[in-house]
Amino acid sequence: MGNLTLIQCRFSRTRSWLLLVGWLFALSAGFSQTQEVPVYPSFDALQPVFSSGADTTYVINFWATWCKPCVKELPYFEEAYESYQGQPVRIILVSLDFPNQIESRLLPFIREKGLRSDVVVLTDPDANAWIPRIAEEWSGAIPATLVVNGTNRVFREGDFESLADLREFIRSCNN
Amino acid sequence: MIRSLLMMILLVLGTISLQAGNDPGYKIGDQATDFKLKNVDGKLVSLADYKDAKGYIIIFTCNHCPFSIAYEDRIIELHRKFAPKGFPVIAINPNDPEVQPDDSFAAMQARASEKSFPFAYLMDEGQKIYPQYGATRTPHVFILDKNRVVQYIGAIDDNHSDPSAVKRRYVEDAVAALEAGREPEETFTRAVGCTIKAKK
Numbered sequence: 110m111g112n113l114t115l116i117q118c119r120f121s122r123t124r125s126w127l128l129l130v131g132w133l134f135a136l137s138a139g140f141s142q143t144q145e146v147p148v149y150p151s152f153d154a155l156q157p158v159f160s161s162g163a164d165t166t167y168v169i170n171f172w173a174t175w176c177k178p179c180v181k182e183l184p185y186f187e188e189a190y191e192s193y194q195g196q197p198v199r200i201i202l203v204s205l206d207f208p209n210q211i212e213s214r215l216l217p218f219i220r221e222k223g224l225r226s227d228v229v230v231l232t233d234p235d236a237n238a239w240i241p242r243i244a245e246e247w248s249g250a251i252p253a254t255l256v257v258n259g260t261n262r263v264f265r266e267g268d269f270e271s272l273a274d275l276r277e278f279i280r281s282c283n284n
Numbered sequence: 285m286i287r288s289l290l291m292m293i294l295l296v297l298g299t300i301s302l303q304a305g306n307d308p309g310y311k312i313g314d315q316a317t318d319f320k321l322k323n324v325d326g327k328l329v330s331l332a333d334y335k336d337a338k339g340y341i342i343i344f345t346c347n348h349c350p351f352s353i354a355y356e357d358r359i360i361e362l363h364r365k366f367a368p369k370g371f372p373v374i375a376i377n378p379n380d381p382e383v384q385p386d387d388s389f390a391a392m393q394a395r396a397s398e399k400s401f402p403f404a405y406l407m408d409e410g411q412k413i414y415p416q417y418g419a420t421r422t423p424h425v426f427i428l429d430k431n432r433v434v435q436y437i438g439a440i441d442d443n444h445s446d447p448s449a450v451k452r453r454y455v456e457d458a459v460a461a462l463e464a465g466r467e468p469e470e471t472f473t474r475a476v477g478c479t480i481k482a483k484k
Contacts, residue, residue: 171476173350175350176478176479177384177481178479205476207350207354207445208445209445232445234442234443234444234445234446234449235442235443236439236442236444236474236475236476237438237439237442237452237454237473237474237475240474240475240476241474247474248420248421248424248474248477249420249421249439249474249475249476249477250420250421250476250477250478250479250480251476251477251478251479252479266420267479268479
């Protein structure tokens with residue numbers, strides 16, 4: 110439970126600025142589809158994204174286009190996105206694609222797959238510093254998923270077998 | 285007296301098995317197992333074969349994972365720098381090639397020859413070794429001392445995507461400490477990596 114305090118909205122001027130840089134980067138990448146893809150150069154800048162709504166359940170999935178099991182389970186997150194419409198559940202797909210592959214690989218991938226869940230990119234290289242802030246028990250292998258709602262949290266290192274598996278996992282956060 | 289002793293033993297045994305069940309894999313201070321695994325040259329390799337070793341840099345890595353690829357040149361450098369000082373790199377591919385065909389033995393041989401790997405690149409055939417070590421991703425480093433006692437577990441350095449922006453060289457620092465007869469300051473770090481591919 111030590112991680113919970115970390116997942117709280119703490120905007121500072123620097124962080125907002127970094128956030129802006131992220132958005133500008135995504136925009137300048139020429140991405141003009143249904144959603145923008147913010148790029149966060151630091152974990153500090155990303156953290157407020159999944160800690161702002163008090164009654165919201167955040168489903169945060171760490172993935173990359175090159176990660177086979179991640180790509181395999183993406184449809185479950187997309188289906189979950191559809192099925193939780195109108196409910197206070199937000200699905201955020203945090204891409205860990207390499208900085209030099211965002212334009213060449215990630216954006217085309219999002220377009221091709223028509224992803225509708227929110228996608229953000231985290232390029233903070235100092236993983237040893239930010240991994241334990243997501244989950245103390247996470248070794249860093251992806252896929253990995255954190256579900257957090259207020260002080261409740263559940264974390265899984267590894268993939269989901271099915272939509273039912275994912276839904277059950279999301280539900281377990283609020284039990 | 286005997287009864288309380290028995291109770292004590294039972295309690296201790298119970299705690300040990302609980303710990304083993306909860307958290308598989310080595311921790312700092314555990315003695316690691318030796319192995320006999322096939323190298324890309326077809327020969328079997330064991331830690332015991334390295335007669336003059338003062339320690340071992342064991343890296344679970346593979347062909348296909350972008351993080352492993354990003355670290356390939358740095359792994360070669362580690363071996364070139366530290367093998368002459370008695371700390372060879374021993375790379376082990378932990379993946380099941382049926383799940384990830386890019387990590388087949390033939391693909392390993394091809395990659396090792398393309399990059400002229402100066403270190404042993406072994407196949408964890410049957411996937412018996414990586415679970416004992418507790419490797420969960422590639423790349424995942426275990427540094428052992430002369431007596432095969434685990435002294436460091438974790439990442440190679442603190443920047444996978446840009447070698448020129450690295451600030452902390454965890455593996456180099458740990459080996460340098462062992463070389464100097466000290467314990468490494470940083471003994472456990474994390475990094476993003478690819479899951480180890482196994483049949484479900």
